[in-house]
Amino acid sequence: MSAMFEKVTIIGMGLIGSSLARVIKQxxxxxxxxxxxxxxxxxxxxxxxxxxxxxxxxxAKSVIGSNLVILAIPISGIKAVAEAIGPMMAPNAVLTDVSxxxxxxxxxxxxxxxxxxxxxxxxxxxxTEHSGPEAGLVDxxxxxxxxxxxxxxxxxxxxxxxxxxxxACGAMxxxxxxxxxxLVLGITSHLPHLIAYTIxxxxxxxxxxxxxxxxxxxxxxxxxxxxxxxSDPVMWRDVFMFxxxxxxxxxxxxxxxxxxxxxxxRRGDAKYLEECFxxxxxxxxxxxxxxxxGYPNPALMxxxxxxxxx
Amino acid sequence: MSAMFEKVTIIGMGLIGSSLARVIKQxxxxxxxxxxxxxxxxxxxxxxxxxxxxxxxxxAKSVIGSNLVILAIPISGIKAVAEAIGPMMAPNAVLTDVSxxxxxxxxxxxxxxxxxxxxxxxxxxxxTEHSGPEAGLVDxxxxxxxxxxxxxxxxxxxxxxxxxxxxACGAMxxxxxxxxxxLVLGITSHLPHLIAYTIxxxxxxxxxxxxxxxxxxxxxxxxxxxxxxxSDPVMWRDVFMFxxxxxxxxxxxxxxxxxxxxxxxRRGDAKYLEECFxxxxxxxxxxxxxxxxGYPNPALMxxxxxxxxx
Numbered sequence: 001m002s003a004m005f006e007k008v009t010i011i012g013m014g015l016i017g018s019s020l021a022r023v024i025k026q027x028x029x030x031x032x033x034x035x036x037x038x039x040x041x042x043x044x045x046x047x048x049x050x051x052x053x054x055x056x057x058x059x060a061k062s063v064i065g066s067n068l069v070i071l072a073i074p075i076s077g078i079k080a081v082a083e084a085i086g087p088m089m090a091p092n093a094v095l096t097d098v099s100x101x102x103x104x105x106x107x108x109x110x111x112x113x114x115x116x117x118x119x120x121x122x123x124x125x126x127x128t129e130h131s132g133p134e135a136g137l138v139d140x141x142x143x144x145x146x147x148x149x150x151x152x153x154x155x156x157x158x159x160x161x162x163x164x165x166x167x168a169c170g171a172m173x174x175x176x177x178x179x180x181x182x183l184v185l186g187i188t189s190h191l192p193h194l195i196a197y198t199i200x201x202x203x204x205x206x207x208x209x210x211x212x213x214x215x216x217x218x219x220x221x222x223x224x225x226x227x228x229x230x231s232d233p234v235m236w237r238d239v240f241m242f243x244x245x246x247x248x249x250x251x252x253x254x255x256x257x258x259x260x261x262x263x264x265x266r267r268g269d270a271k272y273l274e275e276c277f278x279x280x281x282x283x284x285x286x287x288x289x290x291x292x293x294g295y296p297n298p299a300l301m302x303x304x305x306x307x308x309x310x
Numbered sequence: 311m312s313a314m315f316e317k318v319t320i321i322g323m324g325l326i327g328s329s330l331a332r333v334i335k336q337x338x339x340x341x342x343x344x345x346x347x348x349x350x351x352x353x354x355x356x357x358x359x360x361x362x363x364x365x366x367x368x369x370a371k372s373v374i375g376s377n378l379v380i381l382a383i384p385i386s387g388i389k390a391v392a393e394a395i396g397p398m399m400a401p402n403a404v405l406t407d408v409s410x411x412x413x414x415x416x417x418x419x420x421x422x423x424x425x426x427x428x429x430x431x432x433x434x435x436x437x438t439e440h441s442g443p444e445a446g447l448v449d450x451x452x453x454x455x456x457x458x459x460x461x462x463x464x465x466x467x468x469x470x471x472x473x474x475x476x477x478a479c480g481a482m483x484x485x486x487x488x489x490x491x492x493l494v495l496g497i498t499s500h501l502p503h504l505i506a507y508t509i510x511x512x513x514x515x516x517x518x519x520x521x522x523x524x525x526x527x528x529x530x531x532x533x534x535x536x537x538x539x540x541s542d543p544v545m546w547r548d549v550f551m552f553x554x555x556x557x558x559x560x561x562x563x564x565x566x567x568x569x570x571x572x573x574x575x576r577r578g579d580a581k582y583l584e585e586c587f588x589x590x591x592x593x594x595x596x597x598x599x600x601x602x603x604g605y606p607n608p609a610l611m612x613x614x615x616x617x618x619x620x
Binding site: 055076097125126129144145174176180183184185187188189190191192193194195196197198199200201202203204205206210213214215216217218219220221222223224225226227228229230231233234236240241244247248250251253254255257258261262264265266268270274276277278279280281282283284285286287290302 | 386427436457493498500508521524525529532534543554557561565567576587588592
């Protein structure tokens with residue numbers, strides 16, 4: 001049986017890139033799999049783990065002859081990589097990525113691509129707080145959404161190729177506009193991460209004796225925030241640099257709501273607080289109902305467990 | 311073998327009260343267990359589940375003859391209950407509670423107690439986002455911290471009784487000053503809950519089409535916040551009413567830090583963001599090291615799993 005793609009190149013062998021390599025190998029999705037990473041250290045690790053047929057730190061050359069090229073690097077590096085690989089890409093190849101921001105990506109990549117190469121931006125909503133090639137999991141994408149954000153000019157055949165690829169990795173596909181993606185993910189992902197980083201940072205600034213007790217009694221809500229706040233710093237720095245407008249817009253709404261809460265606490269407005277705390281239960285119910293469509297991911301059961309409370 | 315206490319009364323049969331009833335029964339800690347709750351509906355459920363030897367909605371009378379009385383009701387109800395049970399309590403009985411705020415509790419309770427009755431405030435750091443007598447778990451307190459906040463006037467023998475009781479429920483004991491407790495828990499628990507309630511409320515205010523997608527793609531960080539924001543509204547309303555000063559103090563620090571983040575995003579200050587996102591990893595490591603002392607609680611493994619990411 002022939003593979004889905006004759007040759008696939010993954011650029012960037014962190015958590016997502018190395019998880020893709022694992023599932024591509026397991027499901028025989030590539031005749032030949034090339035893994036490229038600018039770091040010699042990462043390349044050595046990828047070789048040691050046997051994650052790809054070819055491992056190289058020469059990113060430009062890594063795409064030669066590939067039918068599918070996947071960018072799995074921090075957003076700030078994408079423009080330079082697109083410039084380097086653009087001239088080397090095979091005619092009719094498809095380029096895709098895994099970035100958490102979609103609007104800025106398209107503008108960064110397309111100027112450097114030959115006419116016959118299509119770019120189909122993708123964002124698999126899956127991951128852990130761990131980083132690096134050792135952290136990858138073969139079933140990271142199983143039952144997870146992968147959002148594609150092609151433009152109206154993107155040829156359907158290329159969207160179909162990327163769809164088929166992600167489905168073969170176990171993901172469920174949703175197609176939406178890049179700006180819409182950036183707003184929705186700004187709420188579900190970027191703002192929560194910003195808040196978690198902030199609250200853990202606030203705790204880090206406390207006097208040492210209180211800080212040690214905060215860590216000791218972290219089970220009561222804080223623990224979950226520390227997990228989110230342990231996510232890759234460079235990746236998240238880039239998210240906020242490249243999804244600035246949507247994040248600032250949502251942050252402003254959040255700030256208004258937090259100010260109202262603060263005022264209610266200061267005034268002792270029990271009725272307001274109870275009403276706010278009651279209506280949020282409905283969203284939890286809806287989230288749990290959606291959960292039946294693929295959560296929790298068994299691969300993450302042992303990593304993500306944080307029971308919290310008062 | 312004789313039980314640890316001849317007679318125990320639990321007032322309030324929600325998540326915590328009913329979990330206590332379960333572990334008291336399982337470990338034979340009471341010769342006779344009385345469960346009291348103001349709600350007829352809750353009493354009926356407790357009877358149906360067979361959680362206690364006596365079930366009553368007459369709270370005042372429920373404490374007659376008991377050696378240990380445990381208040382497991384929302385904080386705002388504690389003063390009235392203390393006033394009702396004070397005159398009925400047996401000489402040399404010990405009173406304790408499970409509230410998430412400790413400073414305000416002591417002042418609310420002690421004026422109503424006879425001289426021979428000691429109050430030893432307690433706060434088990436354990437729970438789930440579920441409420442009611444059906445939600446209780448026999449091993450909810452296993453491997454969890456329980457913080458006691460006696461004053462310097464509290465007789466040691468009563469502190470020892472409450473310590474022995476919680477240890478027999480599987481908990482680990484820590485003793486600290488009530489004001490210190492309220493500050494530490496303000497950071498680890500109250501602020502995270504306030505933030506989670508706020509962010510889920512912000513999402514709830516969105517236009518319907520965006521809201522449905524926020525729910526659909528909630529895996530990316532937001533999902534964990536919805537779990538926290540599904541916690542009991544009355545209990546949490548009371549936490550913010552009774553730990554107002556500590557919460558407002560911590561909220562102010564958090565707001566300053568969030569404003570600095572916002573400014574860095576607006577200015578595109580990549581260096582600041584990366585530094586903030588890097589230093590928070592150290593706290594996660596310390597939290598995970600603490601975790602070896604008793605987390606995760608197997609009883610909660612199936613409830614608390616939320617894998618998050620970009």
